[in-house]
Amino acid sequence: MKISRVITLAVLAAFAGVLATGAPQAQTKEPIKIGLIQPLSGPIAAAGSYITNGAKIAVERINAKGGVLGRPLELIIEDNKSDPAETRNAAEKLIVRDKVPVIIGAWGSSMTLAMMPLAAQHGIPLVVETSSSSKITDPKTPGQKVVSRISPTSELEAVGAGALIPSLGMKKIGYLAVNTDWGRGAVAAFGEAFKKNGATVEAVEYVGQADTDFYAQLTKFKAAGVDSVVITDDAPKAAKMLQQMKELGLNVKVLVTGGSAWPDSIVQLAGAKAAEGAMFINFYNPYDPAMAGDAEASKAYVEDWKKKGLPWIGVVEGMRGFDAVYVVAKAIEMAKEPTAPKIMTALKTLESRGLYGLNKFDQNGQSYCNIIVTQVKDGKYSVVAITPSSKLWEMSAAK
Helix, strand or coil, X not given: CHHHHHHHHHHHHHHHHHHHHCHHHHHHCCCEEEEEEECCCCCCHHHHXXXXXXXXXXXXXXXXXXXXXXXXXXXXXXXXXXXXXHHHHHHHHHXXXXXXXXXXXXXXXXXXXXXXXXXXXXXXXXXXXXXXXXXXXXXXXXXXHXXXXXXCCXXXXXXXXXXXXXXXXXXXXXXXXXXXXXXXXXXXXXXXXXXXXXXXXXXXXXXXXXXXXXXXXXXXXXXXXXXXEEEECCHHHHHHHHHHHHHHCCCCEEEEECCCCCHHHHHHHHCHHHHCCCEEEECCCCCCHHHCCCHHHHHHHHHHHHHCCCCHHHHHHHHHHHHHHHHHHHHHHHXXXXXXXXXXXXHHHCEEECCCCEEECCCCCECCCCXXXXXXXXXXXXXXXXXXXXXXXXXXXXX
């Protein structure tokens, strides 16, 4: 009995000592919630799933190293169904019910614009991972004050790629774009860049998000005698367009904007023959870690993507979610507490190197990432040119 009592006291003392050190409590701390809104159903669901997987990889890596502020991160994922109204509903649920202090989203520009006023009303910071409409970081746009965007605007893409236009021999251009804020904004931005570099847009055709038949628009381009076609749309639709151009005998130069399509994905989706020679504006090269802002992070991301058996055609899209989570984690660490006001303040002075390049934000909440022009050559990935994020920051400062 005496021995038993001694053992019991010793166990209690040890347990009290453990509580005093806080070791077990570190495992039971409440997670820090991060809202993530992506199109997980609807016409652009593939892109949303890739970004979500990239975000999950980042959370797993961060949590494996102890989380942030000694607490694990938890993604609260919502499907916006590729629809602006659904995006606002998803944001309201995350803010009001889930009490998230920050939201990442929401792929399409029209979707992101739809939730910005609500986020601003509640003072919730938005980290925009994909949307490229200039409206999003325009101070006149409702809700702009809560935005920190790591993806480039269409204007930045055009600046990064525009200087190549004369060397590529693009003179008479037909522009095929999705009829959203993204597509319309890209047509305006690239149209200006083409004009400055001696090319003209002869015809513009807009298509719906769910369209799959582009023969009518491409036939118009052929009749107009264009020597180049510029595409602003997601990878599956860009691939369809290339296939149909091949069928129509429309043999022209092709440039795909937006960063969602890249040579490997288009070769797989369209076939090597239809994709041959097509050029793409991308923001990340998974084959060369040195091109990323953080080479080690790039290696780790690609390794994890492969280990999980995720579709290789989505690796360039997935990096957007990966970088966005790391930016949010860095902001929370800087804030020293996971509250919306502190995170928003931290984002304004944040500087971190990621897969996009150098992630930091100007006075309007816009970051400047690497702009990489790539091409399909003999069915393989080839880099044509790169404008690094540091160069775009220099160009911006010189204005």
